Amino acid sequence: MAQDGSNKKVANSLVAVSCGAVLAVYTAGYVRTRSAVEQFEAQAAERRAADPIPQRIEAPGTRFRPKAPEPPSEWASSAPRVDAVRTPRGTVSVEPAPVIETPTAEVADGAPEASSIETPLPPSPVVAAAAPAVVEAPPQPAQPAPAPAWKDGTYLGWGTSRHGNIQAEVVIDRGRIASATIAQCRTRYSCSVIDRLPPEVAQRQSPDVDYVSGATQSANAFYFAVVDALSKAK
């Protein structure tokens, strides 16, 4: 703890450091993302000129709508290229885990128990350090854990919490998670708490809030159920 009198200074610098840290980390990877941001801005400008009417449609009580199918090439070509981390000894380029987009699930109106969600996972061995020869890596470059490639099929898994159990059904298609759904809910409380978790089926517990701060046991149970199901898909 700082001495009396210098508290204020330390306090202010803590806030400053937290902002500076995010900036430093983001900037280190920003070189790779800048072109994408510029592309976005150009695209946004074009869109504004061509199509001034927002295409979002929202009906009362139904927050999420299936979105228009998109050609896979669009997102495949925009795979994450986030990070180029500076180290005192040079630069090492690291490719973050591949991120998948899956189609948004359809809203299950009035059927919260039959919720359906999309839960993408890194599909294939996560890679790393695709560093060009010129680049010098730190002594032992960190390697993200390889994610398993899943076998196609439908898998069930249980997750437990002190309030009860939740069964998840996970569908793997072409090695990727196509959907993750609550199959059974045996908690002391209703599954309504969880229903706001899978956002595509956001039959939210309280219509008065957009998000809830604070983890829930039930949410963890669903999470572990998904992980359990995935363990069978190896």
Add this chain to the structure above:
Amino acid sequence: MAVRTEVVMGTLVTIEVVRSGAGPAAVDAAMDRAFGWFHEIESRCTRFDRRSELMQLTRQAGAPVPASEILYEAVQFALMLAAESGGAFDPTVGHRMEARGFNREHRTGEIVRTAIVNDDDVSYRHVQLDPDRRTITLRRPLTLDLGAVAKGLAVDAAARELAPFRDFAIDAGGDLYLGGSNSKGDPWRVGIRHPRRDDELIDSLRVSNRAVCTSGDYERRTPGSVSKNGAEHHILDPRTGESPHAVASVTVVASGAMLADGLATAAFVLGPEAGIQLLNRLGVDGLIVTPELERYETGGLCHGS
């Protein structure tokens, strides 16, 4: 409106972009990058993978180790928060977390143990930074735990990726960042989970361009521990090695999630009065609820739905 959920950092992370003003490809690309930050920061800062940069650092105690921007900044923030909170927050409690059973790799369920067991007198003071060379030195063999700091940093980096969209939300297992407005054009409405009744909210707040993080004694209890009072939970007082019991939950509203999450943990350990003092000193808002459901809060919270 675009929403995506992924399993990362031991939790479900959801990102919502309210309206983009650009094509779906631009939103997808930004979401790819935002989730990319979660995966990248997790891979560097996790205790649960021996190959992570953090665990490699752990094996090189005594020597200055060059660190990536991510690891260096996360550790630097953790150390400053430790100093600011008088050790109520301390990133060197990692080994004690292992001892309590918080050692399960979330993807594989595998139990991970590090050979190094921190001595009881090991603290954040045994971690040294060299700002010029960007190195980290562990002056004693120890295990760092950057869990909450790393998750907060990932949320903040993701928020920067999504900033061009203005209106968006990031939900990393109850740690939130809310950018701009919700779909109705109003400030986001954030419910705060009731620390004792799962289905209820104890309050709701209006926020915009703020992170909201909650530390509660109800999260991730030690497997096997069942008692309601005196139970062990996922927060330890680094100064005593015990789970503090004066607080049921702390919610912090701050400019970023790393700051909010770290301060929520520190305030949880400090207790209601000292916790609110810490938040006030930093000019950050928060709400502390005791196990008896007494409320302590700073002056700047915007309540209501």
